[in-house]
Amino acid sequence: MEIFTKGERVREGPPRAGESRYSYLNASAREEAAIARRTVEDWLADYPAGNFSHWLGDFQSADDGQHQSAFFELFLFQFFSxxxxxxxAVEPSFEGQKGNPDFHLRDKVGREFIVEAISPNFSADINKGKEKLTAEIKDAINSLPINNHLLILEKIEAPFESINKKRLADALLQWIANNPxxxxxxxxRDKGALVQLKAIARRGLEASSRSHRPIAVEMGDVSISTPGMEIRRGLEKKPRSTEI
Incomplete structure (x- = not known):
């Protein structure tokens, strides 16, 4: 099974709004992406064949949380090696244990221990639906032929269902045509969605057909994070510790 698709890559631009990390890593022709792909393939050379299929499914997942957890597991495999x-063993099974920890290890002096790694996903499940809908709106805007202006996304609020992208595109292109x-x-506004944009003329700048996208800046809201909370939630979902 292939980790990444084969063939020539020509995509030089940044990831699309809402695009999964694996999808972009697999498609990008940038040298940094090529280095990352080679590194992952090199690290997998010694990975147990019996665990590969399950790991690959997580790594290629469109869910960034699963993808990042799979990469973290591979990183730890290399680190311990x-x-x-x-x-x-990788993902060992123990009698009376619910679920599987990540590693069963033996150190240099012969001590055995279990490792259960936590890779917190800071995007709560409840927000994923909203993020997908706002990503669709950003993708619709970034696909428009707006070459003489840079857009500043002042605010975006998710709709309660998908909006008519053509209607949004027509309204935005008409606004741009008036040289704001x-x-x-x-x-x-549409179906609960709110999109607010400002435009700056691209004076003296050449738009690249391969990497330019209209939205140049996104203004974000202030967020509050409680240290350790996401790790605690992750631990609560994991199996209880096992003694050997």
Whole structure:
């Protein structure tokens, strides 16, 4: 099974709004992406064949949380291997244990221990539906042939269902055709969605057909994060510790 698709890659631009991390890594022709792909393939050379299929499914997932967890597991596999630990098993099973920890290891002096790694996903499940809908709106805007202006996304609120992208595109292109100045505000509402944009003329700048996208800046809201909370939630979903 292939980790990444084969063939020539020509895509130089940034990821699309809402595009999964694996999808972009697999498609990008940038040198940084090529290095990342080679690194993953090199690290998998010694990975247990019996665990590969399950790992690959997580790594190729469109869910970034699953993808990142799979990469973190592969990173830890390399870390423990290079640190001189014997990896007795990946995702071992123990009698009376619900679920499987990540590793069963033996260190240099013969001590055995279990590792259960937590890779917190800071995007709560309840927000994923809203994120998908706002990503669809951003993709619709970024697909438009707006080459003479840079857009500032002042605010975006998710709709309760998918909106008519063509209607949004027509309204935005008409607004751009009127050559708005930097203080003009484009505002669009549909099915609970709110999109507010400003435009800056691209004076003296050449738009690249391969990497340019209209939205150049996104203004974000202030967010509050409680240290350790996401890790705690992740631990609560994991199996209880096992003694050997």
């Amino acid at each position: 290079k640190s001189g630990c014997e990896i007795i 100045d930097e203080n003009d505000l484009f505002e669009y």
